[in-house]
Amino acid sequence: MEQRTSRDYALWSIAILLVVVFALIPVLWLISISLKPPEALADQRFIPSSVSFDNYKSLFEGGVSDSPFIKPLINSIGIALITTTISIVLASFCAYAIARLEFPGKRLILAGALAIAMFPPISTVGPLFDMWRALHLYDTWLGLIIPYLTFSLPLAIYVLVAFFREIPWDLEQAAQVDGATPFQAFTKVIVPLAAPGVFTAAILVFIFCWNDFLFAISLTSSDASRTVPAALAFFTGESSFTAPTGSIAAAAVVVTVPIIVFVLIFQRRIVAGLTAGAVKG
Amino acid sequence: MEAKTGAPGKNSSRTRSERKLAWMLCAPAVVAMLLVTAYPIAYAVVLSLQNVDLRFPDENSFAGLSNYTTVLTSSLWWTDIFNTVFLMVTTVAIELVLGMAIALVMHRAIFGRGVVRTSVLIPYGIITVVAAFAWQFAFAPETGFVNNLPLISDNMDWFGGRFSSFAVIIMAEVWKTTPFMALLLLAGLVTIDDQLYEAARVDGATAWQRFTRITLPLMKPAILVALLFRTLDAFRVFDTIFIMTRGALDTESVSILGYNQLISRLNLGLGSAVSVLIFLCVFLIAFVFVRGFGAKLDEGRPGG
Numbered sequence: 001m002e003q004r005t006s007r008d009y010a011l012w013s014i015a016i017l018l019v020v021v022f023a024l025i026p027v028l029w030l031i032s033i034s035l036k037p038p039e040a041l042a043d044q045r046f047i048p049s050s051v052s053f054d055n056y057k058s059l060f061e062g063g064v065s066d067s068p069f070i071k072p073l074i075n076s077i078g079i080a081l082i083t084t085t086i087s088i089v090l091a092s093f094c095a096y097a098i099a100r101l102e103f104p105g106k107r108l109i110l111a112g113a114l115a116i117a118m119f120p121p122i123s124t125v126g127p128l129f130d131m132w133r134a135l136h137l138y139d140t141w142l143g144l145i146i147p148y149l150t151f152s153l154p155l156a157i158y159v160l161v162a163f164f165r166e167i168p169w170d171l172e173q174a175a176q177v178d179g180a181t182p183f184q185a186f187t188k189v190i191v192p193l194a195a196p197g198v199f200t201a202a203i204l205v206f207i208f209c210w211n212d213f214l215f216a217i218s219l220t221s222s223d224a225s226r227t228v229p230a231a232l233a234f235f236t237g238e239s240s241f242t243a244p245t246g247s248i249a250a251a252a253v254v255v256t257v258p259i260i261v262f263v264l265i266f267q268r269r270i271v272a273g274l275t276a277g278a279v280k281g
Numbered sequence: 282m283e284a285k286t287g288a289p290g291k292n293s294s295r296t297r298s299e300r301k302l303a304w305m306l307c308a309p310a311v312v313a314m315l316l317v318t319a320y321p322i323a324y325a326v327v328l329s330l331q332n333v334d335l336r337f338p339d340e341n342s343f344a345g346l347s348n349y350t351t352v353l354t355s356s357l358w359w360t361d362i363f364n365t366v367f368l369m370v371t372t373v374a375i376e377l378v379l380g381m382a383i384a385l386v387m388h389r390a391i392f393g394r395g396v397v398r399t400s401v402l403i404p405y406g407i408i409t410v411v412a413a414f415a416w417q418f419a420f421a422p423e424t425g426f427v428n429n430l431p432l433i434s435d436n437m438d439w440f441g442g443r444f445s446s447f448a449v450i451i452m453a454e455v456w457k458t459t460p461f462m463a464l465l466l467l468a469g470l471v472t473i474d475d476q477l478y479e480a481a482r483v484d485g486a487t488a489w490q491r492f493t494r495i496t497l498p499l500m501k502p503a504i505l506v507a508l509l510f511r512t513l514d515a516f517r518v519f520d521t522i523f524i525m526t527r528g529a530l531d532t533e534s535v536s537i538l539g540y541n542q543l544i545s546r547l548n549l550g551l552g553s554a555v556s557v558l559i560f561l562c563v564f565l566i567a568f569v570f571v572r573g574f575g576a577k578l579d580e581g582r583p584g585g
Binding site (some may be wrong): 008010012013014015016019020022023024026027029030033041042044045046071089091093094096097098101102103104106109113116117118119120121122123124125127128129130131146147149150151154155157187206207210211213214217218228229231232245248249254255256259260262263264267270274275 | 316390398399411419456460481517523
């Protein structure tokens with residue numbers, strides 16, 4: 001082992017500090033603008049000189065019907081949760097088959113999933129726009145859930161296959177030898193072992209849906225189904241004379257902070273999920 | 282336990298039922314994946330061969346390849362291709378260097394690895410549109426703090442020119458996606474046997490030599506896969522440009538062009554031709570990576 005000198009510590013401290021600053025600055029900056037009162041918006045200061053919560057109040061004023069933000073927030077949460085649930089159920093079936101059963105076409109499914117992960121979503125926007133209008137799916141929750149499902153499944157399948165391959169499936173039989181029914185063996189042994197992987201895949205799929213912008217602005221036209229990223233792009237100020245900067249920043253903070261807290265709590269899982277299958281194990 | 286394929290005798294009926302079960306389990310996911318990819322791309326090809334403008338619904342007619350010739354002979358398409366490729370190459374190159382540096386810090390730091398990993402995940406959790414707004418507000422001459430920094434002119438109008446807009450777009454994209462690159466590279470980094478470094482050190486190799494002679498060659502597969510996924514992702518750049526410039530001042534990417542034709546101008550025929558061409562570009566990039574550089578896709582994974 002090399003000697004660790006104080007110079008080493010100093011150099012590593014600088015490196016770590018740089019990474020932390022790099023990651024945090026935009027977030028702190030958004031919080032800063034969201035707290036600035038309108039007259040201080042143009043002060044060009046990174047740290048606000050006075051703090052006001054007016055931007056947050058105006059987001060929620062008027063309740064669901066009048067607030068520009070509450071309905072998109074409900075849409076974002078609802079659409080992401082429904083997609084995540086369906087995606088994880090379908091992907092779990094598929095990943096179980098790929099990880100545990102032997103059948104022709106297994107590699108084809110994995111290759112197809114990979115191809116879809118690389119597919120440019122813009123290429124499907126035009127046809128979907130046309131089809132959704134004919135099928136009355138345009139500007140509905142289902143109209144967004146369907147494409148999100150398609151594009152999140154490859155991610156979910158890959159993460160779940162990587163996790164399911166690590167599960168010691170023999171334990172299921174061992175439990176049955178010990179007198180457990182097949183159902184007990186599955187629920188008491190396999191489900192607890194699979195849960196962390198399923199949960200990880202769910203987080204990644206949720207973040208994927210939460211982040212989408214292209215489908216959200218192309219396939220919606222009103223607050224009936226517009227999600228937060230799309231609503232932010234069409235935000236207008238309180239009156240036509242005020243820029244929506246403060247409101248956008250406040251809304252951005254509201255949708256960002258919970259996700260960051262969540263990501264930080266489950267960081268080990270997320271890192272494992274993001275890199276699952278990246279290296280042959 | 283894995284069953285053997287094509288096992289003879291009493292196993293064959295079991296194998297057959299296993300196949301059937303496997304297909305039943307996979308079918309819903311496969312159908313859901315094809316529903317919004319295979320069918321729409323086929324439909325896009327059909328649309329691209331017609332004159333379909335939703336503003337003039339009665340004037341639909343067969344167009345042959347005229348939509349394609351219109352796109353391919355327009356200077357807008359080639360400007361947008363240049364913009365997209367320029368942004369793609371610069372972002373991915375910066376990300377590779379930065380991502381590698383962060384991966385090395387996460388792997389080798391003598392303390393504080395947890396802090397680095399924690400902070401690196403923050404950009405990953407943030408909506409791309411939100412990140413784009415954060416950087417836009419930071420650089421906007423009226424509200425931003427950037428022009429207040431030393432060495433930067435107080436009146437610099439970042440969004441007043443093409444390449445200064447690109448600089449901000451690249452910064453936002455790099456910030457948002459470097460963590461993913463760093464984590465993929467870290468996953469490759471941890472598989473390298475530490476003894477190789479020890480041996481090289483005994484033989485007197487410098488830190489730089491150890492990096493270029495051991496780390497880089499052994500990480501080639503991981504690097505190629507990370508590059509492939511990030512390159513394809515960067516080629517699709519849309520959110521950041523839409524928020525920052527809406528494609529003004531010649532900063533449009535091909536995805537923005539497609540969106541403008543399809544959704545803003547409702548010209549489904551011309552827009553679909555753009556969509557199909559983008560699809561072919563993505564296919565070409567993937568082909569170059571797999572055939573040209575030998576990226577092994579079965580070691581890869583879909584991007585987050």
